[in-house]
Amino acid sequence: MNLLNELMQETEKCINCGFCESVCPTLPFMGYRATYGARGRVFISRESLRELNSTGVISLNIGDSIFSCLECYACYYVCPAGVNPGKVSQMMRTIINRENKNRKNVADMIVRAIIRRKNPLGIRERMSSWAADIDFDRKSDTLLYTGGMYQLMAYSSFLSRIEGKLDVKTVERLASILKDKPELLGLIAIPERRMKERMEKILRDIVFLLKRSGIDFNYLDKEEPYSGAFLYELGYMDEFINYGKYLRDLFLSRGIKRIITLDPHTHEALKILYPKYVENFNFQVYHYLELINLQLRKGNERFVYHQPCHFTMHEDFDVPLGFITKMGVTILPDRNGKSNFCCGGPAELLYPKLANSISNERFKQLKEKGGDRIITACPICFANLSKDSTVFDISEVIREYLNK
Amino acid sequence: MDLREFIDIVGKDNVLTDKVDVIPYTKDASFFTGKIPYAVLLPQNVNQVSSIMRICQRDDIQVTVRGGGSSLTGSSILAEEGVILSMARFDRILETAIEDRYVVAEAGVKLDYLNSHLSKYGHFYPPDPASSIAATVGGSISTNAGGLRAAMYGATKEWVLGLEVVLPDGTIIQTGGKVLKRSIGYDLTALMVGSEGTLGVITKAILKIAPLPESYGRIMVYYKSIEEAGRAISSLKKRGITPLIAEFMDRISMDSITHTKGIKFPEDAQYLLLIDISSTHESLDKKLNEAAEILKSTDILGMRITKDPEEMAVMYQARKGLYSSQLSEREKPGEYVIIGDIVVPASRLPKTLSEIKGSIENYGLKVALFGHIGDGNIHANIFADVNNSEQMKRVNDFMMELGRIALRNEGSVSSEHGIGIEKIELLKEEYRYKNSLKNLDIMREIKKIFDPKNILNRGKMF
Numbered sequence A: 001m002n003l004l005n006e007l008m009q010e011t012e013k014c015i016n017c018g019f020c021e022s023v024c025p026t027l028p029f030m031g032y033r034a035t036y037g038a039r040g041r042v043f044i045s046r047e048s049l050r051e052l053n054s055t056g057v058i059s060l061n062i063g064d065s066i067f068s069c070l071e072c073y074a075c076y077y078v079c080p081a082g083v084n085p086g087k088v089s090q091m092m093r094t095i096i097n098r099e100n101k102n103r104k105n106v107a108d109m110i111v112r113a114i115i116r117r118k119n120p121l122g123i124r125e126r127m128s129s130w131a132a133d134i135d136f137d138r139k140s141d142t143l144l145y146t147g148g149m150y151q152l153m154a155y156s157s158f159l160s161r162i163e164g165k166l167d168v169k170t171v172e173r174l175a176s177i178l179k180d181k182p183e184l185l186g187l188i189a190i191p192e193r194r195m196k197e198r199m200e201k202i203l204r205d206i207v208f209l210l211k212r213s214g215i216d217f218n219y220l221d222k223e224e225p226y227s228g229a230f231l232y233e234l235g236y237m238d239e240f241i242n243y244g245k246y247l248r249d250l251f252l253s254r255g256i257k258r259i260i261t262l263d264p265h266t267h268e269a270l271k272i273l274y275p276k277y278v279e280n281f282n283f284q285v286y287h288y289l290e291l292i293n294l295q296l297r298k299g300n301e302r303f304v305y306h307q308p309c310h311f312t313m314h315e316d317f318d319v320p321l322g323f324i325t326k327m328g329v330t331i332l333p334d335r336n337g338k339s340n341f342c343c344g345g346p347a348e349l350l351y352p353k354l355a356n357s358i359s360n361e362r363f364k365q366l367k368e369k370g371g372d373r374i375i376t377a378c379p380i381c382f383a384n385l386s387k388d389s390t391v392f393d394i395s396e397v398i399r400e401y402l403n404k
Numbered sequence B: 001m002d003l004r005e006f007i008d009i010v011g012k013d014n015v016l017t018d019k020v021d022v023i024p025y026t027k028d029a030s031f032f033t034g035k036i037p038y039a040v041l042l043p044q045n046v047n048q049v050s051s052i053m054r055i056c057q058r059d060d061i062q063v064t065v066r067g068g069g070s071s072l073t074g075s076s077i078l079a080e081e082g083v084i085l086s087m088a089r090f091d092r093i094l095e096t097a098i099e100d101r102y103v104v105a106e107a108g109v110k111l112d113y114l115n116s117h118l119s120k121y122g123h124f125y126p127p128d129p130a131s132s133i134a135a136t137v138g139g140s141i142s143t144n145a146g147g148l149r150a151a152m153y154g155a156t157k158e159w160v161l162g163l164e165v166v167l168p169d170g171t172i173i174q175t176g177g178k179v180l181k182r183s184i185g186y187d188l189t190a191l192m193v194g195s196e197g198t199l200g201v202i203t204k205a206i207l208k209i210a211p212l213p214e215s216y217g218r219i220m221v222y223y224k225s226i227e228e229a230g231r232a233i234s235s236l237k238k239r240g241i242t243p244l245i246a247e248f249m250d251r252i253s254m255d256s257i258t259h260t261k262g263i264k265f266p267e268d269a270q271y272l273l274l275i276d277i278s279s280t281h282e283s284l285d286k287k288l289n290e291a292a293e294i295l296k297s298t299d300i301l302g303m304r305i306t307k308d309p310e311e312m313a314v315m316y317q318a319r320k321g322l323y324s325s326q327l328s329e330r331e332k333p334g335e336y337v338i339i340g341d342i343v344v345p346a347s348r349l350p351k352t353l354s355e356i357k358g359s360i361e362n363y364g365l366k367v368a369l370f371g372h373i374g375d376g377n378i379h380a381n382i383f384a385d386v387n388n389s390e391q392m393k394r395v396n397d398f399m400m401e402l403g404r405i406a407l408r409n410e411g412s413v414s415s416e417h418g419i420g421i422e423k424i425e426l427l428k429e430e431y432r433y434k435n436s437l438k439n440l441d442i443m444r445e446i447k448k449i450f451d452p453k454n455i456l457n458r459g460k461m462f
Ligand SMILES: Cc1cc2nc3c(=O)[nH]c(=O)nc-3n(C[C@H](O)[C@H](O)[C@H](O)COP(=O)(O)OP(=O)(O)OC[C@H]3O[C@@H](n4cnc5c(N)ncnc54)[C@H](O)[C@@H]3O)c2cc1C
Pocket: A017, A080, B028, B029, B064, B065, B066, B067, B068, B069, B070, B071, B072, B075, B076, B087, B107, B108, B128, B129, B130, B131, B134, B135, B136, B137, B138, B139, B140, B141, B142, B143, B144, B145, B146, B147, B148, B195, B196, B197, B198, B200, B201, B202, B203, B323, B416, B417, B457
């Protein structure tokens, strides 16, 4: 089925009940304007598709509504008609990108940097400094693949802070200049020192845990490209598929058979999305937590777990929860799993103020549970939620709880 | 339309006029499409609502108040050109008084959110329409919403102690209060319940709350005949047993749950009764057995009793999500499931149900029957393509007939969804049947006192 038909079928199923709107994190923080909630997104998509079908154009300004969706799928889990407004937004972005009218320069800028420089900020070569003194098994057919995700957080939090100080129009204007010169993007990509150190420590902790579990692996150092997840999330489907082919060929040329991923977005791209859209993308993909097999201490600490949305979307990936339960007392926030509440991170580069409001709200919800520490298992969630010293990446805590 | 005054009141960001921002407000959960609003206004406090209403009254601007926009009768969309007043930003719970058994909430608070707050105190607000995730305090009061628990706790009207209301001329009034009873003349709080946004704008409500039931168990009974299922409820009531929940569903409904949730039901069962009995821990078994014995005296195909919280939760969610399951049985996207909603006294259930069955056959429609049978509320969900005019004519005729069946059996044409646009004719039918068309005149006069220029929700109810 072509994209237009698939989208029309999906949006025509909607009965406008508003259930999705009640759980959509963007709605309250965009002033309760219906267009910025799940039901509104489905509605304006349906109207636009009908128009596109009959006149060949979309006249409504739907860009900000569609691009501000977090693709967290909280809406999908409550929809009585089986509609997925998050998926509708993702697919509508593809329509918008093809249509040209409602495109976002910031998105175009990121996409071009990924395609040309294999990194969303065009700084691939800066992604491997954390690994300078680590010995990798250069002959291994298993690859540790960071996709640069943890590393990028030090840069994106800096950028979003600057963006947050500017108005959306200025940011869009800047992006329209930078999108043709991804090499310049690197000049304004300055890392936040503390975040950089923390992220590099997390990466080294993960390597430590894997090695302790007896696993050998290679790493692509300065050549390691980004995963392409953004291309999919921003709706650049043709680009995503081509990028997948590039990754596939790169991995094959290095004799890679197994890939170890570290974060939910990269994991989802490699394990679920590329095999679906790219021919012969057949690698064995594991999340590193699936491979760690170590004795842990049991303590009394109370851990509040923020489950990343992308660990619920396609399969209930509850391995992190298993670790947390082994180490201490698990506390789940009221909204969790299939009644999730996003960290706000996906909006960080395009709508930094929105992302910040959502992450503040989520942080408050997590704090209210009264645990000793907040744990998450995603660099985006971590970067957005680490608003005090009680927030940890799961790898850090596992390392602490290792039986010496 | 000059919007500057509105912008002065609520700020530029809270006056929506771009087409992309206002068109979502042309739909609620009914199959009607409303007029495109001139503007959508998003006030945040009572004074802002008051100033807005004063301007609207002065300039004759039509206003439709919108809560969760989950109305099934077209009551929260504009029937005539005007503005939408969204209560979404009234989202705070202001006071929780456990000792005095009330909670004060703003009108835009969603019912599930309210209950998740109250559960921390071991209490709850009983009205639980299946739309409780989306329905607001103001919207559910304005439609006198019912729900699964109405069998024991009654509909919304039993739970509203007092209101803050803005009248069309901008006056702010307080009705009722924080005490459980009072006798001070006409009950204006009661008048607002079910008024569907035609008399005033509810900004705040004082709601009665109750402790969560100590324990409860469930009996599921299967029947071959619809009359027998109806008889079961009247037998329970006759013996003084009021279930916490008493729901029924037919085979189409059971099949839709099997398809979507994987829950299986006995093959020969045509109807299922789902009955919850609440009690203290000590006497729960005794009460469950008592009810089971009474049910066994009817012609049942099978019975299952459980106190397992997980098993009960699965079935409760399946029942609450029944409408969703039915949606997945639609033959094509775009087809609607139009909900018929009538009520009769419990003793009339057997006869009513069999008359409805006959009528469905006459009209040649696909209809699923289910409902809150504990309080005599029957839903007849019709699968219909709203673009097929011949079929829609049959649907409308069937809806009228359904209403008449309810009236012949001493019931009512609308149990809990209200009148809106959908049931204007049925409302007349009810009072005509009762030789009481005068009631409509009285209602119109009341409306005139509250809203002399008829600016609130014009084109609804009458
Ligand atoms: C899937 C589904 C299941 C449902 N199940 C049930 C059920 O089991 N029981 C039941 O009773 N109903 C049910 N409904 C119907 C509907 O959800 C309820 O009537 C609900 O209470 C409406 O609340 P709302 O906040 O969405 O109101 P809206 O739809 O926004 O408004 C309803 C009416 O109230 C008025 N209104 C809203 N807020 C205010 C206010 N603050 N002041 C004055 N007027 C106001 C509006 O103008 C309108 O006339 C269901 C609907 C759906 C979609």
